[in-house]
């Protein structure tokens with residue numbers, strides 16, 4: 001029988017995959033730890049990397065962590081493992097957001113349909129204008145099914161609803177623009193220097209929509225801190241919402257997994273996405289985001305999708321920073337890369 005223990009290289013590989021996930025302002029609010037039995041990996045929320053004014057409840061933080069959990073699930077399949085995920089287990093000490101038991105083997109490395117693994121590195125937010133090419137209904141159906149499998153409703157909106165959501169997003173963007181403290185907080189996550197491991201580089205920001213149809217987040221402030229170009233965006237933006245029945249941390253973690261599952265699937269099919277989160281960040285616009293026809297629920301995310309150029313790459317923290325030892329001893333942090341790292345081993 002094969003050895004169910006993960007090697008230090010396996011653990012580093014899983015942590016690197018998790019770390020490639022999208023996160024609010026590329027804050028990467030997570031860290032990873034091998035489980036003490038050596039057969040799994042735990043994903044933790046790193047609250048020192050929170051964005052408190054924009055995300056006071058840690059909802060977006062949990063969505064980001066959930067996306068990292070889904071990437072680890074995909075990478076586990078590549079290792080021939082069948083992950084069993086427990087969200088928010090009750091543990092003494094700092095409790096993880098999720099524990100993935102990888103002790104079982106599988107012959108099906110692609111349980112999510114196509115091989116999603118290459119999309120982990122290929123996926124990026126594309127804030128550029130999309131073409132007017134429509135998203136095929138079959139692909140829309142696949143995205144809906146992918147989110148549903150994670151317990152989340154993905155709704156690709158018809159024109160009237162899409163315009164309603166975009167108007168609310170524009171209203172929230174205006175409100176954020178008038179909030180100097182939030183603007184200052186956002187600017188702390190912008191990066192001009194090349195040698196950076198988090199935050200959003202200027203190269204990853206897009207233009208503003210000349211016709212004001214797509215309210216792309218103005219990361220550099222209002223008026224912009226440096227000249228921002230405008231371009232014509234797609235005439236009818238395709239917009240999707242992710243909704244959950246309840247609004248608890250576990251729902252946020254599920255949303256993150258659903259978002260990443262749909263986003264990786266979209267990436268495999270050449271469909272680009274970006275996030276329009278502004279309206280979710282104010283309680284009243286968030287409440288109004290809900291589609292009255294689809295009944296109760298809490299909108300967690302607004303996604304824009306379409307065909308166009310890929311988004312620019314964004315930096316990530318090295319595994320040496322995000323992977324901690326099972327014992328939690330900061331002095332035995334795992335080393336990164338192909339070197340002789342030993343700290344990723346089990347306690």
Ligand SMILES: Cc1cc2nc3c(=O)[nH]c(=O)nc-3n(C[C@H](O)[C@H](O)[C@H](O)COP(=O)(O)O)c2cc1C
Nearest residue numbers: 022023024025026060124125217275276277278314
């Ligand atoms: C909860 C959440 C909220 C986000 N909100 C926005 C947003 O409002 N506007 C935007 O352009 N990108 C948004 N993003 C995308 C992040 O900025 C992006 O994932 C991060 O910078 C990493 O870049 P990447 O997606 O290209 O890997 C959000 C991502 C998450 C997970």
